[in-house]
Amino acid sequence: CTYPARWATRTLQSPRPLPVIGNLHIMDLKRPSRTLLELSETYGPVFSIQMGFTKTVVLSGYEMVKEALVNQADAFAERAEVPAFEELSRGNGDFSILFSHGENWKVMRRFTLSTLRDLGMGKRVIEDHIVEECGHLIENIDSQKGKPIDLTMIMNAAVANVIVSILLGERFSYTDPQFTRLLHLINETIKLAGTPSVMFPLALQYRFYLVNTYYLTGNLLVLIFFSFFPQEKSDTKSYFNNDNFKSLISNLFSAGMDTTSTTLCWGILLMTKYPKIQWSPGESHKKHPNEIMRTHLPPPSLGPPFQEEIEKVLGSNPPRMEYRSKMPYTDAVIHEIQRFANILPMNLPHATTMDVTLKGYFIPKGTYIIPLLASVLQDKSEWEKPDAFYPEHFLDAEGKFVKKEAFMPFSAGRRRCVGETLAKMELFLFFTSLLQRFSLHSAPGVSSSDLDLTPEVGLTSGPLPHKICMAARA
Numbered sequence: 001c002t003y004p005a006r007w008a009t010r011t012l013q014s015p016r017p018l019p020v021i022g023n024l025h026i027m028d029l030k031r032p033s034r035t036l037l038e039l040s041e042t043y044g045p046v047f048s049i050q051m052g053f054t055k056t057v058v059l060s061g062y063e064m065v066k067e068a069l070v071n072q073a074d075a076f077a078e079r080a081e082v083p084a085f086e087e088l089s090r091g092n093g094d095f096s097i098l099f100s101h102g103e104n105w106k107v108m109r110r111f112t113l114s115t116l117r118d119l120g121m122g123k124r125v126i127e128d129h130i131v132e133e134c135g136h137l138i139e140n141i142d143s144q145k146g147k148p149i150d151l152t153m154i155m156n157a158a159v160a161n162v163i164v165s166i167l168l169g170e171r172f173s174y175t176d177p178q179f180t181r182l183l184h185l186i187n188e189t190i191k192l193a194g195t196p197s198v199m200f201p202l203a204l205q206y207r208f209y210l211v212n213t214y215y216l217t218g219n220l221l222v223l224i225f226f227s228f229f230p231q232e233k234s235d236t237k238s239y240f241n242n243d244n245f246k247s248l249i250s251n252l253f254s255a256g257m258d259t260t261s262t263t264l265c266w267g268i269l270l271m272t273k274y275p276k277i278q279w280s281p282g283e284s285h286k287k288h289p290n291e292i293m294r295t296h297l298p299p300p301s302l303g304p305p306f307q308e309e310i311e312k313v314l315g316s317n318p319p320r321m322e323y324r325s326k327m328p329y330t331d332a333v334i335h336e337i338q339r340f341a342n343i344l345p346m347n348l349p350h351a352t353t354m355d356v357t358l359k360g361y362f363i364p365k366g367t368y369i370i371p372l373l374a375s376v377l378q379d380k381s382e383w384e385k386p387d388a389f390y391p392e393h394f395l396d397a398e399g400k401f402v403k404k405e406a407f408m409p410f411s412a413g414r415r416r417c418v419g420e421t422l423a424k425m426e427l428f429l430f431f432t433s434l435l436q437r438f439s440l441h442s443a444p445g446v447s448s449s450d451l452d453l454t455p456e457v458g459l460t461s462g463p464l465p466h467k468i469c470m471a472a473r474a
């Protein structure tokens, strides 16, 4: 239910703004989410900040974010109008699920989900595509034995190929020049999207990348895609027209690729940083880096928590979703990776669809809203050790997997991520495939405890670059 404006009893607090720039001078431009978390300590779970001329309301903590996005879902379902995103909402892309407003996003959301359904994509078929791509990923890493490889790029390519194969039944080679250019453009776009300058109409570099990504994705895929839907090709009046398909594909790429591959990269870093979670303490003391880099390890002797579970349940079979319920530790580790990595700390920007009262605070229609996911995933009242990497957050005393309400990396409510099921399958299948085949170690001369977990700047916050050794397991 939605509470009307006349129920407002409290006034929104905010830091004092300066003329023109508002509160931008107090923002940590590299990690704005950190500033917002700090401000919530002073101003409470709902406060406003002035981003230039735009007043933005920040929601902090599990209770408040849930109250807005779930309990008052309709009132907080709109996407905020960000100038650089608007570039795509004019003309082509009116029906972008990510960027459009009013009724359009609802149509596009239904359209996205029904298109995936129309393609006959039951869960099992999608799973088959991912399992096949896992094979290519392992093969690719194996084939480059001894050479340095850019894991971020390879993970991007694997995840992007899943989207391509779901839509087209085809895949690209990881070295295809057009494909790698597309991946590069998407990465740059997402990095730039995390900088506050995107809020302003003058974010030219960002717009350049955004528009290029959009057209390149379109050129690469749309024509082939229409071979599935020839009757729709010239029907520009229906929702099922060329531009909407372009939007759909471009949106699936930009929303689905970087998020999943960034989470996988965090997983790789965290397993390297915390070897006891990856394998047994005994094994971590063996002399490793120089010798084992890309050579075969002797079979692990005893009880590595994560890899032991993989060995016990999977053996040498390729991972499949049906095994997940038998692998509570693996499930807990993957959930904790998502919680800890916190890759979309500020969520995507929302806006109010109507005048609304939130826990006594009046918020007018059309106000920008930041549902601060970082504050939910690190909420002190919800997590035993909010700042630590602690898979036990998702395990009970008997080692069984437990779900947590405050686990919201995919957000909640009307705009909750549409790719959640796909992403969860990808994370489980890619991650267990990698850990089944490789052991991860810090580079020679670097102690795992020295690995820096500071996130990089961007709309999705990934790990900083690190050198990591992947040793093939026997």
Ligand code: HEM
Residues within 6 Å of the ligand: 097, 098, 099, 105, 109, 163, 251, 252, 253, 255, 256, 257, 259, 260, 263, 343, 344, 347, 348, 349, 350, 409, 410, 411, 412, 414, 415, 416, 417, 418, 419, 420, 422, 423
């Ligand atoms: C680990 C992986 C992922 C994470 C953490 C993630 C997270 C999110 C979040 C936080 C949002 C914003 C929700 C909101 O506005 O309240 C979102 C939206 C969205 N995601 Fe994901 N996502 C992931 C993977 C994917 C994948 C694989 C796809 C599809 C291929 C996808 C497609 C979308 C789309 C289309 C939206 C926009 C929904 C809308 O505006 O209504 N995501 N995601």
